[in-house]
Amino acid sequence: MTRRFITFEGIDGAGKSTHIEALAERLRQRGGEVVMTREPGGTALAEKLRELVLHAPMDALTEALLVFAARRDHLQQVIAPALARGATVLCDRFTDATFAYQGAGRGFDTGVLGALETWVQQGLQPDLTIWFDLPAETAAERRAAARTPDRFEQLDTAFFNRVRSGYATRFEQSPERFARIDASLPREQVWAQVVDHLERRGW
Ligand SMILES: Nc1ncnc2c1ncn2[C@@H]1O[C@H](COP(=O)(O)OP(=O)(O)OP(=O)(O)O)[C@@H](O)[C@H]1O
Numbered sequence: 083m084t085r086r087f088i089t090f091e092g093i094d095g096a097g098k099s100t101h102i103e104a105l106a107e108r109l110r111q112r113g114g115e116v117v118m119t120r121e122p123g124g125t126a127l128a129e130k131l132r133e134l135v136l137h138a139p140m141d142a143l144t145e146a147l148l149v150f151a152a153r154r155d156h157l158q159q160v161i162a163p164a165l166a167r168g169a170t171v172l173c174d175r176f177t178d179a180t181f182a183y184q185g186a187g188r189g190f191d192t193g194v195l196g197a198l199e200t201w202v203q204q205g206l207q208p209d210l211t212i213w214f215d216l217p218a219e220t221a222a223e224r225r226a227a228a229r230t231p232d233r234f235e236q237l238d239t240a241f242f243n244r245v246r247s248g249y250a251t252r253f254e255q256s257p258e259r260f261a262r263i264d265a266s267l268p269r270e271q272v273w274a275q276v277v278d279h280l281e282r283r284g285w
Pocket residue numbers: 092093094095096097098099100101224225227228265266267268269270272
């Protein structure tokens with residue numbers, strides 16, 4: 083069975099969650115185990131760290147260390163075992179989010195983030211990263227209609243413009259790994275782009 087590690091990225095409110103469940107269903111219909119998970123989170127320990135990262139005041143280094151600590155536990159307990167048994171793992175956010183939010187958004191040293199990435203992941207990278215890209219203003223309008231904001235969602239458009247440019251930098255560094263989706267379009271057209279990228283890979 084083909085093991086695949088697919089991650090979903092984008093600024094808050096980009097529309098990732100809307101499509102992950104549908105993609106899981108599509109892949110299940112083709113046979114094989116599909117594991118849906120998220121970061122920060124995905125294990126009991128990592129979900130506790132998620133609560134802190136999303137709600138407790140802290141500086142950018144603390145934030146970066148906590149998301150990587152959560153990631154290490156998640157990789158050890160969930161992602162690596164699932165990939166080893168041949169499952170497809172769909173993960174709502176991964177390390178590109180750390181470069182985008184803590185790196186570009188908060189201004190934290192990306193060299194340090196790169197060192198942590200190497201230590202924590204030991205070379206493991208997603209096979210495909212679906213990046214839901216849209217203007218910060220559009221995402222803010224969607225979030226406003228949807229929910230109570232957490233620590234990140236309270237930040238201004240300038241922060242989310244930096245986060246978006248952080249994703250663009252990661253995209254430029256590894257274009258073969260990324261599928262960039264125009265997430266400003268209506269849901270059906272966003273989904274059609276997701277399917278098109280999978281079909282291009284024969285998935
Ligand atoms: N293409 C779309 N057009 C208009 N609204 C959308 C579209 N896709 C999703 N939405 C709406 O925008 C809001 C945010 O979507 P969603 O929760 O899927 O985003 P997200 O990227 O998972 O956000 P977060 O990462 O912050 O959890 C929801 O209310 C959702 O219904």
